[in-house]
Amino acid sequence: MGRKLLTEHINVEGIDTFDVYRKHGGYRSVEKALKTMTPDEVVEEVKKSGLRGRGGAGFPTGMKWSFLAKPEGVPRYLVCNADESEPGTFKDRQLMSKLPHLLIEGMITGSYALGARTSYIYIRGELLYVLRILEKAIAEAYAAGFLGENILGSGYSLDLHVHPGAGAYICGEETALLESLEGKRGNPRNKPPFPAVQGLYARPTVVNNVETIAAVVPIVNEGGDEYAKLGVGKSTGTKLISACGHLNKPGIYEIELGVPVEEFIYSDEYCGGIWKGRDLKAVVAGGSSVPILPKELILKTAAGENRLMTYESLSDGGFITGTMLGSGGFIAMDETTCIVKNTWNFSRFYHHESCGQCSPCREGTGWLEKVLHRLEHGHGSMHDIDLIVSVAKQIEGNTICPLGEAAAWPVAAAVRHFRHEFEWHVTHPQEATMPGAAYRNAPVLA
Amino acid sequence: MEPTTAPPKPQFSPAAQAEIKRLLTHYPADRSKSALLPVLHIAQAEFGGWVSPEVQDLVAETLGLKPIEVYEVASFYTQYNLKPVGKHVLEICRTGPCMLRGSDELTAHLERITGAKVGGTSPDGTFTLKEVECLAACGFAPIVQVREKYYEQLDTPEAVDVMLNELKSLVHRPILPWEETGLPNSLKNY
Numbered sequence: 001m002g003r004k005l006l007t008e009h010i011n012v013e014g015i016d017t018f019d020v021y022r023k024h025g026g027y028r029s030v031e032k033a034l035k036t037m038t039p040d041e042v043v044e045e046v047k048k049s050g051l052r053g054r055g056g057a058g059f060p061t062g063m064k065w066s067f068l069a070k071p072e073g074v075p076r077y078l079v080c081n082a083d084e085s086e087p088g089t090f091k092d093r094q095l096m097s098k099l100p101h102l103l104i105e106g107m108i109t110g111s112y113a114l115g116a117r118t119s120y121i122y123i124r125g126e127l128l129y130v131l132r133i134l135e136k137a138i139a140e141a142y143a144a145g146f147l148g149e150n151i152l153g154s155g156y157s158l159d160l161h162v163h164p165g166a167g168a169y170i171c172g173e174e175t176a177l178l179e180s181l182e183g184k185r186g187n188p189r190n191k192p193p194f195p196a197v198q199g200l201y202a203r204p205t206v207v208n209n210v211e212t213i214a215a216v217v218p219i220v221n222e223g224g225d226e227y228a229k230l231g232v233g234k235s236t237g238t239k240l241i242s243a244c245g246h247l248n249k250p251g252i253y254e255i256e257l258g259v260p261v262e263e264f265i266y267s268d269e270y271c272g273g274i275w276k277g278r279d280l281k282a283v284v285a286g287g288s289s290v291p292i293l294p295k296e297l298i299l300k301t302a303a304g305e306n307r308l309m310t311y312e313s314l315s316d317g318g319f320i321t322g323t324m325l326g327s328g329g330f331i332a333m334d335e336t337t338c339i340v341k342n343t344w345n346f347s348r349f350y351h352h353e354s355c356g357q358c359s360p361c362r363e364g365t366g367w368l369e370k371v372l373h374r375l376e377h378g379h380g381s382m383h384d385i386d387l388i389v390s391v392a393k394q395i396e397g398n399t400i401c402p403l404g405e406a407a408a409w410p411v412a413a414a415v416r417h418f419r420h421e422f423e424w425h426v427t428h429p430q431e432a433t434m435p436g437a438a439y440r441n442a443p444v445l446a
Numbered sequence: 447m448e449p450t451t452a453p454p455k456p457q458f459s460p461a462a463q464a465e466i467k468r469l470l471t472h473y474p475a476d477r478s479k480s481a482l483l484p485v486l487h488i489a490q491a492e493f494g495g496w497v498s499p500e501v502q503d504l505v506a507e508t509l510g511l512k513p514i515e516v517y518e519v520a521s522f523y524t525q526y527n528l529k530p531v532g533k534h535v536l537e538i539c540r541t542g543p544c545m546l547r548g549s550d551e552l553t554a555h556l557e558r559i560t561g562a563k564v565g566g567t568s569p570d571g572t573f574t575l576k577e578v579e580c581l582a583a584c585g586f587a588p589i590v591q592v593r594e595k596y597y598e599q600l601d602t603p604e605a606v607d608v609m610l611n612e613l614k615s616l617v618h619r620p621i622l623p624w625e626e627t628g629l630p631n632s633l634k635n636y
Contacts, residue, residue, distance in 0.1 A: 087541045087580040120472075125487065125525045126537075126581055129594045161472040166483050166523035169579065183482035183515075185522040201477060244543045244584035251585045288542055288580075329584070331543050345542050349579050355522075 002256030003230060005218040005238050006211070010098050016133065018140035021101040027146055029109045029220035034154040037220075042113035046216060048224030050236035055081055055172070055209030056287060056327040058311050061216075067196040068114055069204040076204040078116040080107060080213050081177055082123040082130075085169040086287035087349060088329025091240035092210035094252045096123070096130050099214075100137035104160065106213035108146060109220055111158050114206055118159045122177050125166035134162045169353035173401045174207040175199075176355065187357050188401035211240055232258035235310035239328050246280075246334035248272035261285075261307040261314075262299045265332065278334040282417075285314055286326020288346050289406035291413030292339070293323050319413065339421045340432070343414040344372035350407035361404045364395035368411055375422060378429030385422045389415050456504050462488050466508060478509050482519055485509060486526055491593075495535060496527035524578065532567040532574040534613045536560075537591040540577045543584035548601050552588045553577065555606060572614070 014020040021027075033042050047062030068076060080103065084092040096103055103121070111119045123131050138160055141147045149157045168186045170176045175189035178200050199205020215237060219227045228236045235257040241264070244250045249272040255264065264270045265280065274280050283298040284290060300307055302321035307313055314325045333342065351365035371388050374380045392408035399405075415422060425432040458466065466485055473480040485505055486497060493501045497520055506516040520526045527535065536556060540549050553564060553575070562568040562575045583589050586598035590609065597609040 084582045085580055088543050088584050090582045090584050090586075093582050124582065125483070125523070126578075126591060128487070129596075132594075163472070163480070164484050164487060166486065167525035167578070168523050180483065181480060182477070183479035183509075183519065185518055201474065242585060244587065245546045250587075284542075331546070331584070333546060337546065342542055342545070345540075345545050349541050352579055 002238065002259070004254045005227075005230075006095065006099070006102065006214050006240065007252075007254045016098060016100055016137065018101060018137065018144055021099075022144075025221075026101055027105050027108075029217045030105055030112075030146055031152060033109045033112050033220055034152055034156055039113045039115055042109065042216075042220060045219055045224035046113070049215075049219040049227040050224075050231075050234060051212065051215050051219060051227070052235070052311065053209055054211035054215065054239065054328070056086060056289070058325065061208065061212055064196070064208070065114060065206060067194070068206055069197045070115060071204070074203060075118065076114060076116050077200045077206070078107065078111045078114050078119040078213075079174075079178070079181065079200060079205055079207045080119070080121040080210055081172065081174065081207050082121050082127070082210045083165055083172040083177055084127075084210070085124055085172050086289065086327045086329055087346070088242060088244055088284060088287050088331040089327040090242045090244070091252050091328060093127060093130060095210060095214060095240065096127075097133055100134050101141070102214050102217060103134070103210055104137055104141050104147075106216045107160055108141075108151070108158060110206075110208070110213055110216050111160075112156055113216075116206075117157060118161070120181060120200070121160070121162045122171070122181055123162055123164055124171070125164045128164060131162050131164055138162070168355075169349075170355045170401070170403060173403065176401065177207060178205065185355070187355050188403075190400055230256050232308065232310050233312060235312060235325075239309070239325070241309065241328040241330050243271045243330045243332070245330075245332040246275050246278065246337070247332050248275050255309055257308075257310045259309045261309060264309055264330075265299075271332070274332065274334050276334070278336065280332060281335045281337050282333045282339065284323075284329070284331040284333075284410070286324045287329035288331070288349065289402075289409060290324040290326045291319055291322070291409050292343075292417065293321075293413070294417050297321055297417070298323075319409070320416075323413070338376075338432075339414055339418040340372070340376045340425050343411055344369065344376045346410050347372050347407065350403065354403060354407070358399040358404065360395045360398040361407065364391050364404070365407045367391050368395075368407065372411070375425050376432070378425065378433040380422075380426050382423065382426055385415060385419065385426070456493055456498075456501050458488075458504070458508065459492060462492050479511055479515065481509060482511070482516065483523070486516070486520060486523075490526060495531045495533075496529060530567075532562070532571050534572060534592055534616075535574045535576055537576045537578040537581070538564075539579070539581045539583075539587070539589045539591075541580040543580070544587040544589060547587035549588040552590070552600055552606070555603065556590075559606070559610070 009024045043065050051061045052058040165171045171180045171186040173188045176186040180186045195205040230237050238254050241253045266273045280295045282294050284292045301316045311325045315322045347368040351369040354361045354365045356362045371384050392411045395404045396408040469481045469484050489501050490497050502516045506513045560568045560573040562573050564575045564577050567574040581589050590597045
């Protein structure tokens with residue numbers, strides 16, 4: 001088993017309290033950064049670590065931080081994106097509930113590096129109970145002198161607040177999140193200007209995922225170079241994978257990037273194989289927005305190499321035969337799963353969650369849901385299969401934010417890899433609409 | 447024609463007022479609009495689980511906003527109920543990972559035993575059923591959220607009974623001071 005940088009102490013009794021967390025080495029990164037490092041030196045360590053955004057996009061965090069504009073006399077902000085809503089992803093909820101101080105520690109160290117004097121954690125409104133846990137932990141951190149005025153006598157001051165959303169997937173998009181934090185509808189903003197220049201209240205702002213900010217703690221403690229020794233190539237460090245669907249042991253696993261997908265699914269150390277002794281049919285490896293892959297292509301690349309849990313290996317083959325690591329929301333589907341139904345379900349999700357700002361997404365997601373609904377329910381035609389591919393193509397790239405792509409990719413990939421199953425729904429409408437029906441023996445094409 | 451009297455104007459309780467005052471310290475003085483989402487959560491908890499137009503007006507007045515600024519936000523976010531609801535709102539996750547582990551069956555089962563249809567309330571006013579999108583607990587599917595609490599792995603009638611019995615025995619009380627919901631089982635045994 002690889003090293004655990006974030007979750008090593010997650011099962012220690014009382015680790016959600018300041019005292020126990022501190023006893024297990026907590027808040028060392030704050031002491032180290034504030035007492036012995038300049039803000040730029042902290043940014044430099046994060047750059048060296050090769051850390052990439054853990055929310056899904058995988059953008060290098062150090063680079064994102066270095067883009068932050070720093071005009072004299074203008075406040076700037078660090079905002080934590082805890083709007084975890086990507087279907088299949090539930091790592092941040094676990095991390096914040098069990099280790100609230102880890103996120104707070106990362107927020108303090110990160111805010112110091114960026115020169116933020118007020119920072120926010122934007123948490124999805126469904127997780128109000130986690131908001132209470134965080135607020136309690138923040139109060140403890142204030143009482144211990146790690147938040148507030150003149151932290152540890154360093155002259156650096158920081159206020160940290162938690163802000164709830166209220167049920168909107170779109171607020172996971174960073175500019176929609178900022179709108180929401182300003183008390184508005186979650187409509188993504190046109191870019192540029194990017195948040196690094198005009199973010200919260202039109203001030204320079206960095207928005208990072210919970211896991212990204214938590215990873216700053218071991219990076220500062222051990223040094224960026226040490227962190228970069230873990231993992232493979234440009235996929236450095238560890239990643240939390242939320243495993244769900246038809247697995248024997250669904251749950252959160254902190255893996256060192258580079259674990260083979262096959263080992264992750266079948267070994268008892270991780271997911272323990274597919275439930276009920278069934279065969280694996282398909283996997284959505286990085287949250288519902290990434291392309292679905294059939295068993296053959298998730299275990300091995302088209303070239304026949306073992307697929308690894310890394311950014312590069314999962315995207316090997318592009319969107320023709322590959323997918324993405326995304327948020328690490330790993331959804332496994334057994335042989336009885338109906339791909340058409342699953343694709344319809346995801347399309348309904350994106351239609352429901354489209355903010356309605358851009359016509360291609362507002363109308364397109366509705367069409368995808370509608371046509372997939374009739375295919376699933378035995379009223380579709382062969383033309384409908386091409387129709388959804390065409391609608392998906394027309395959404396992609398034509399919207400302000402990536403929700404358009406997120407809605408289009410799963411549909412395109414499902415038809416690409418499981419076209420036979422869609423055709424079977426057209427040619428066998430009665431069988432296809434029987435409860436629990438799924439086209440089991442579809443020859444899987446690359 | 448019978449004379450109609452306007453319903454009494456809603457007012458926040460002292461506990462809610464204190465909480466709103468605390469929230470407002472989180473944002474710059476000229477950005478009190480930022481408190482809109484959390485204040486709407488408080489309003490919904492205070493006034494029977496939904497935000498009527500009158501309650502939304504109260505929120506606007508409290509934060510110094512135009513009513514439309516509150517209406518457009520309350521109608522955008524799915525957690526705010528714009529119609530009256532039953533005593534307990536059961537929010538059933540229907541998204542892919544939950545569907546794979548039986549959320550369709552769970553919804554049908556809940557409709558059967560509560561007598562409520564999705565989007566509606568049971569005849570006795572106890573349960574409102576609402577289908578929602580991903581609740582970020584996919585590894586413990588299928589899931590129902592009731593107010594701040596997650597009920598997980600509801601894949602047997604027995605598990606559903608445990609949830610419903612717990613809810614039936616709950617005494618309705620205001621949400622402030624914040625209720626301690628306790629952790630879902632999945633978090634106790636990581």
